Amino acid sequence: MAAEKIRIGIVGWGNLGRGVEQAAAQNRDMKVVGVFTRRDPKDIDSRAPAFPVSELAKFKKKIDVLLLCGGSATDLPEQAPKIAGMFNAVCSYDTHAKIPAYFKKVDAAARKGRNLAVISTGWDPGLFSLARLLGQCVLPKGKDYTFWGHGVSQGHSDAIRRVAGVQDAVQYTVPIESAVESVRAGKLPELTTREKHERVCYVVPKEGADRDAIRKAIVEMPNYFADYDTTVSFVTQEELDRDHDGLPHGGFVLRSGVTGGGPTQLLEFRLQLGSNPEFTASTMVAYARAIHRLRKEGRTGALTVFDVPFGLLSPLPAEKLRKQLL
Amino acid sequence: MAAEKIRIGIVGWGNLGRGVEQAAAQNRDMKVVGVFTRRDPKDIDSRAPAFPVSELAKFKKKIDVLLLCGGSATDLPEQAPKIAGMFNAVCSYDTHAKIPAYFKKVDAAARKGRNLAVISTGWDPGLFSLARLLGQCVLPKGKDYTFWGHGVSQGHSDAIRRVAGVQDAVQYTVPIESAVESVRAGKLPELTTREKHERVCYVVPKEGADRDAIRKAIVEMPNYFADYDTTVSFVTQEELDRDHDGLPHGGFVLRSGVTGGGPTQLLEFRLQLGSNPEFTASTMVAYARAIHRLRKEGRTGALTVFDVPFGLLSPLPAEKLRKQLL
Numbered sequence: 169m170a171a172e173k174i175r176i177g178i179v180g181w182g183n184l185g186r187g188v189e190q191a192a193a194q195n196r197d198m199k200v201v202g203v204f205t206r207r208d209p210k211d212i213d214s215r216a217p218a219f220p221v222s223e224l225a226k227f228k229k230k231i232d233v234l235l236l237c238g239g240s241a242t243d244l245p246e247q248a249p250k251i252a253g254m255f256n257a258v259c260s261y262d263t264h265a266k267i268p269a270y271f272k273k274v275d276a277a278a279r280k281g282r283n284l285a286v287i288s289t290g291w292d293p294g295l296f297s298l299a300r301l302l303g304q305c306v307l308p309k310g311k312d313y314t315f316w317g318h319g320v321s322q323g324h325s326d327a328i329r330r331v332a333g334v335q336d337a338v339q340y341t342v343p344i345e346s347a348v349e350s351v352r353a354g355k356l357p358e359l360t361t362r363e364k365h366e367r368v369c370y371v372v373p374k375e376g377a378d379r380d381a382i383r384k385a386i387v388e389m390p391n392y393f394a395d396y397d398t399t400v401s402f403v404t405q406e407e408l409d410r411d412h413d414g415l416p417h418g419g420f421v422l423r424s425g426v427t428g429g430g431p432t433q434l435l436e437f438r439l440q441l442g443s444n445p446e447f448t449a450s451t452m453v454a455y456a457r458a459i460h461r462l463r464k465e466g467r468t469g470a471l472t473v474f475d476v477p478f479g480l481l482s483p484l485p486a487e488k489l490r491k492q493l494l
Numbered sequence: 495m496a497a498e499k500i501r502i503g504i505v506g507w508g509n510l511g512r513g514v515e516q517a518a519a520q521n522r523d524m525k526v527v528g529v530f531t532r533r534d535p536k537d538i539d540s541r542a543p544a545f546p547v548s549e550l551a552k553f554k555k556k557i558d559v560l561l562l563c564g565g566s567a568t569d570l571p572e573q574a575p576k577i578a579g580m581f582n583a584v585c586s587y588d589t590h591a592k593i594p595a596y597f598k599k600v601d602a603a604a605r606k607g608r609n610l611a612v613i614s615t616g617w618d619p620g621l622f623s624l625a626r627l628l629g630q631c632v633l634p635k636g637k638d639y640t641f642w643g644h645g646v647s648q649g650h651s652d653a654i655r656r657v658a659g660v661q662d663a664v665q666y667t668v669p670i671e672s673a674v675e676s677v678r679a680g681k682l683p684e685l686t687t688r689e690k691h692e693r694v695c696y697v698v699p700k701e702g703a704d705r706d707a708i709r710k711a712i713v714e715m716p717n718y719f720a721d722y723d724t725t726v727s728f729v730t731q732e733e734l735d736r737d738h739d740g741l742p743h744g745g746f747v748l749r750s751g752v753t754g755g756g757p758t759q760l761l762e763f764r765l766q767l768g769s770n771p772e773f774t775a776s777t778m779v780a781y782a783r784a785i786h787r788l789r790k791e792g793r794t795g796a797l798t799v800f801d802v803p804f805g806l807l808s809p810l811p812a813e814k815l816r817k818q819l820l
Contacts, residue, residue: 186754190754190755194754267816267820271816295632295761297820300819301804301807301819302621302804302807304808306773308776309520354768416757418760426768427513427516427772429513429769429772431742431768431769432768433776434766434767435763436763436765436766437761437764438762439761440678440760440762441757441760442680442753442757442759443757446755446757446759450753450759472812472815474803474812474815474816475805477802478799479800482630482631486798487594490594490597491593491594493623493627493630494590494593494614494619494623494798
């Protein structure tokens with residue numbers, strides 16, 4: 169018996185939207201019905217047909233779950249509550265501090281529309297949050313640490329690009345290995361910002377720009393670089409395009425704790441991602457499957473990754489999971 | 495408002511039962527009502543009162559969740575279905591191949607008694623199973639690997655103790671670092687049993703025993719050692735007691751995969767446990783909390799870790815988790 173495929177829609181066609189189309193193609197129980205865009209649909213190079221986002225309402229009966237692939241700064245806060253009123257939805261909203269307010273709005277809209285949404289999937293927030301939560305639950309007496317990288321930070325790269333005299337730039341966040349090792353050794357260190365990560369920048373200067381001034385502007389930039397050891401290397405545009413084109417990322421969540429008798433216990437969750445947006449997209453697709461199932465069971469409102477059992481992320485039935493994976 | 499504590503009971507007083515009592519003490523919302531034993535309760539050195547296991551039925555209204563701390567070989571298959579008929583229960587049944595049959599029995603008994611049970615918690619099965627499942631869901635195109643150790647295998651230590659001329663022994667399972675590194679490098683290696691783990695044995699010979707014969711009997715033992723590179727070191731009983739007294743364990747679950755555009759993505763979950771039984775116990779206690787809540791929501795029958803959202807493992811309410819940990 170061939171089960172019916174889960175019909176998904178993609179809102180937004182950037183790296184994340186592309187990643188979702190690719191991830192859906194890796195899952196046989198998924199089918200992309202359409203890509204919805206604010207641009208001219210003719211300019212969208214998706215395999216699935218593209219439509220203006222203004223036509224979304226027409227697809228109410230044709231889509232099981234919508235995957236929201238816009239940015240967290242402006243797109244999602246505006247789109248998600250509207251869309252959750254009409255569709256089941258998955259997003260990777262990642263502005264940690266604003267999650268409670270965002271959750272509330274999406275929850276209210278989804279309840280009203282009798283839909284189900286899961287917010288802030290992806291890896292941080294998302295899988296890293298799950299690792300932090302698990303660590304605290306199984307080792308209540310302990311301390312957790314999150315390290316990011318080696319990976320490209322879009323926000324920091326953008327900040328460098330705004331410096332006078334800079335033509336282009338890529339910034340890598342790099343965890344400091346000795347700090348990670350000291351956590352792994354169960355030493356429960358108190359680490360300052362500077363002791364956890366360093367920042368490595370590849371910068372293309374504009375012709376005739378003052379390199380010393382650029383370097384100073386970067387390393388002293390408050391919030392972004394001032395609290396870190398920052399290395400600035402100048403490269404040509406060709407070198408940047410050739411050597412720093414990917415979007416790798418990842419990191420570690422560690423929980424170091426002690427149990428009753430005193431021994432040190434360590435839990436570590438690590439991601440080493442060749443492509444940050446493709447992995448985020450892949451995670452969103454797995455949560456789309458869970459949302460589809462939970463909605464069928466009658467759930468409405470908003471959820472987070474904390475509310476979704478892992479079994480629902482899998483295309484396999486519970487019986488097979490118990491047999492093959494437990 | 496002080497919430498009512500979750501009243502737990504412990505069946506079996508070995509390393510695991512002791513670990514549960516210690517773990518419960520680290521969780522303010524838990525209270526150990528009693529330890530139930532087949533031995534004379536006077537011989538039990540628990541902080542909570544001890545009772546004969548035959549008196550369990552009298553505690554039906556006094557215990558919210560029973561934690562079954564017997565062995566998987568004979569205790570749990572016999573006890574768990576009986577107990578699940580009377581109590582909500584958590585176990586760490588770890589005979590992977592027999593899980594489906596065990597699940598079925600516990601599920602039927604729990605449904606009949608209108609109780610809820612979660613089986614095979616702990617770390618493998620348990621948290622490692624969750625990592626394997628998550629890896630497969632977010633990276634459907636890939637391969638997973640489980641490495642165990644550095645840790646003491648009770649089964650292998652027991653097997654050595656049965657060799658003629660052996661007085662005592664401890665066996666460590668050691669993951670081969672080059673194999674782990676080749677997985678981390680995204681090489682998707684095909685690894686034989688011998689290439690994944692080695693076995694390191696510390697053996698106390700009986701007086702006058704033939705050491706070469708002991709060594710040969712160990713390294714050639716089918717199933718246990720023949721497929722591995724095995725090192726045997728002879729030590730005195732004093733040395734064994736002094737240097738090999740703990741029960742460390744742990745390991746790695748790795749999922750190496752590719753997403754649509756081709757980049758390699760790696761997910762790794764690692765445990766480095768100073769005490770295997772104490773960590774297993776700590777995990778069981780977190781699942782006891784979840785079971786208590788899910789039963790209140792009306793769920794009955796048997797579950798596995800795949801069915802339990804992480805949010806329910808925590809004493810914190812969902813709103814706080816979203817704010818602090820997402």
